[in-house]
Amino acid sequence: MKFLVLISQVPDTTARIAFTNDNTQYDGNGVTWIVNPYDEWYALVRALELKEANGGSVTTITVGGADCDATIRKALAIGADDAVRVDAQPTDAYGVAAQVAAYAKDKGFDIVIAGKETIDHNGSQVAGMVAELLDLPYVPLASKLDMAGSTATIERDVPGGVEVVEVNAPFVISAAKGMAEQRIPNMRGIMAARTKPLTVVPATSVETLSSTVKFELPPAKQAVKMIPADQAGQLIELLHTEAKVI
Amino acid sequence: MSVVVFIDTRGEKLPKAAQEALTYGKHIATKLGGGVTAVTFGDGANLEGLGAFGATKVVVAKGVKTIESQQLTKLVADTTAAEKAQVIVCIHDGTGKAVAPRVAARLKAGHVAGAIGLPNMDGGFQVKRNVFSGKAQAWVSISSPVKVISMMANSIPIESNGSPATVSDFSGDLGVARVTLKDVRKSGGGINLPEAEIVVSAGRGMKGPEFWAPVEELAKELGAATACSRPVADMHWRPHHEHVGQTGVAIRPNCYIAIGISGAIQHLAGVNQSKVIAVINKDPEAPFFKAADYGIIGDAAEVLPQLIAAAKKLNAER
Numbered sequence: 001m002k003f004l005v006l007i008s009q010v011p012d013t014t015a016r017i018a019f020t021n022d023n024t025q026y027d028g029n030g031v032t033w034i035v036n037p038y039d040e041w042y043a044l045v046r047a048l049e050l051k052e053a054n055g056g057s058v059t060t061i062t063v064g065g066a067d068c069d070a071t072i073r074k075a076l077a078i079g080a081d082d083a084v085r086v087d088a089q090p091t092d093a094y095g096v097a098a099q100v101a102a103y104a105k106d107k108g109f110d111i112v113i114a115g116k117e118t119i120d121h122n123g124s125q126v127a128g129m130v131a132e133l134l135d136l137p138y139v140p141l142a143s144k145l146d147m148a149g150s151t152a153t154i155e156r157d158v159p160g161g162v163e164v165v166e167v168n169a170p171f172v173i174s175a176a177k178g179m180a181e182q183r184i185p186n187m188r189g190i191m192a193a194r195t196k197p198l199t200v201v202p203a204t205s206v207e208t209l210s211s212t213v214k215f216e217l218p219p220a221k222q223a224v225k226m227i228p229a230d231q232a233g234q235l236i237e238l239l240h241t242e243a244k245v246i
Numbered sequence: 247m248s249v250v251v252f253i254d255t256r257g258e259k260l261p262k263a264a265q266e267a268l269t270y271g272k273h274i275a276t277k278l279g280g281g282v283t284a285v286t287f288g289d290g291a292n293l294e295g296l297g298a299f300g301a302t303k304v305v306v307a308k309g310v311k312t313i314e315s316q317q318l319t320k321l322v323a324d325t326t327a328a329e330k331a332q333v334i335v336c337i338h339d340g341t342g343k344a345v346a347p348r349v350a351a352r353l354k355a356g357h358v359a360g361a362i363g364l365p366n367m368d369g370g371f372q373v374k375r376n377v378f379s380g381k382a383q384a385w386v387s388i389s390s391p392v393k394v395i396s397m398m399a400n401s402i403p404i405e406s407n408g409s410p411a412t413v414s415d416f417s418g419d420l421g422v423a424r425v426t427l428k429d430v431r432k433s434g435g436g437i438n439l440p441e442a443e444i445v446v447s448a449g450r451g452m453k454g455p456e457f458w459a460p461v462e463e464l465a466k467e468l469g470a471a472t473a474c475s476r477p478v479a480d481m482h483w484r485p486h487h488e489h490v491g492q493t494g495v496a497i498r499p500n501c502y503i504a505i506g507i508s509g510a511i512q513h514l515a516g517v518n519q520s521k522v523i524a525v526i527n528k529d530p531e532a533p534f535f536k537a538a539d540y541g542i543i544g545d546a547a548e549v550l551p552q553l554i555a556a557a558k559k560l561n562a563e564r
């Protein structure tokens with residue numbers, strides 16, 4: 001099985017969220033960048049597990065500038081065989097998907113796998129768009145992926161429950177919690193990652209369909225109203241009569 | 247200049263989020279001077295009734311029984327072309343995420359995922375959405391002729407004063423299903439978390455799964471969904487689908503009650519868009535109090551029975 005794992009670089013979960021240039025750009029100053037947790041913990045690790053069990057290869061792909069290379073090496077340290085970086089500044093989800101699809105279309109990947117969303121854009125868009133551009137089946141929000149030959153059995157979260165579905169490779173899938181357990185890279189992995197191939201490929205031209213015009217931070221909260229613990233029942237009254245939310 | 251709204255009508259009841267998506271589409275259609283065509287699949291009943299929420303027409307593909315993203319994408323794209331629709335509305339949930347991005351790529355349409363309000367259409371087309379897991383919002387402008395919006399549940403009030411819609415079967419060819427359904431497991435009979443208006447959530451401060459009965463009882467009295475922090479789901483005290491936060495479900499109910507949750511930044515990310523937040527924690531220094539509207543410093547074991555009693559009293563009075 002040939003796996004292609006989509007890896008996105010995102011700010012660490014504790015990073016300060018602030019904007020520059022009249023609130024049009026994320027302020028990455030002093031931010032620690034990480035592999036998007038869904039891409040790393042679930043998509044990459046499950047691809048590695050399946051490769052270890054059945055053979056094959058795991059390639060990662062990232063759309064971004066050279067500033068992504070350190071993050072890409074983290075994915076290699078966890079165990080990916082090689083990495084591809086499409087040298088383009090991401091504009092919108094379609095832009096990223098079009099670059100990935102342009103690279104992947106003639107490479108014969110059996111399974112294209114991504115995290116269910118990134119923790120910065122939260123779009124859950126790229127994998128689905130890649131699937132459409134490659135004319136492949138797509139199963140989003142999968143919490144389990146098992147392979148028997150080229151047939152996959154997948155569990156996915158749907159509103160109100162879980163569905164079990166079957167699909168034959170090649171296909172595209174997005175990974176949610178439950179699919180695998182986080183792997184901490186060991187020293188050997190980190191050393192090996194330094195010399196694994198990271199191929200930079202030129203971008204293709206892609207039209208921009210949407211653009212972010214302005215960011216906003218949520219308004220600051222008003223001071224909290226405290227209720228004594230021995231009169232806790234008041235909370236219910238206040239939620240009913242004052243806040244009018246219950 | 248019509249609007250296509252894609253919803254899943256297979257359940258016994260029309261989900262609240264679907265009612266909201268239709269209302270959302272109706273607002274846009276009114277601005278554009280057109281109508282709403284609801285697009286759905288499977289064998290749901292009472293499709294005329296979608297008219298109440300703003301649909302004038304309903305197109306249904308009865309042969310599609312599951313969320314087969316390629317068939318459903320073709321269904322939505324072909325109906326959009328037939329109706330000459332300009333805007334496509336989906337819900338930002340498991341069904342919408344399977345279809346909306348595909349439709350957008352197929353039609354070369356700009357896609358805003360996770361919209362939290364109606365678009366601003368004065369002189370352009372801008373939609374506000376959540377970014378950084380709810381720690382910030384962004385206005386996104388779409389420049390393509392056709393636009394796709396995936397709406398977060400609880401973004402706008404539902405309106406239900408329309409008249410019955412006309413229903414027709416989709417007549418085109420959707421090809422074969424490449425993803426086949428083998429089994430469905432429903433997750434309890436509880437209230438669906440992402441669209442719940444009231445959520446009672448509890449964390450590691452509860453000490454163990456055996457102490458959840460009062461949390462569930464309070465939720466039941468308030469008509470609320472239950473949720474939990476990440477360690478609680480990781481330790482299998484509660485099912486994964488209850489995990490809220492940056493790496494769990496993002497929710498925006500009217501009322502979020504957090505019991506024994508410290509309020510770590512990753513937890514807040516998924517819940518800080520709740521309209522009102524009430525926090526119960528025995529530690530006065532718990533960071534969650536800074537994000538709360540109401541707070542009680544106290545032990546969950548002592549506070550919960552009082553809340554349940556007060557909720558019962560309230561229910562008896564109304």
Ligand SMILES: Cc1cc2nc3c(=O)[nH]c(=O)nc-3n(C[C@H](O)[C@H](O)[C@H](O)COP(=O)(O)OP(=O)(O)OC[C@H]3O[C@@H](n4cnc5c(N)ncnc54)[C@H](O)[C@@H]3O)c2cc1C
Nearest residue numbers: 449450451475476491492493506507508512513528529546
């Ligand atoms: C990359 C990353 C992603 C993450 N994503 C998420 C996420 O999506 N969602 C999430 O929730 N977390 C997430 N976390 C974890 C997060 O950092 C916190 O560890 C977690 O939210 C803590 O859960 P908790 O509040 O239940 O437990 P704790 O931090 O252990 O807090 C328990 C609280 O209960 C209080 N308490 C104890 N006993 C009682 C009592 N008897 N009565 C009342 N109060 C009591 C304590 O004072 C304390 O404040 C993430 C972490 C990382 C690194």
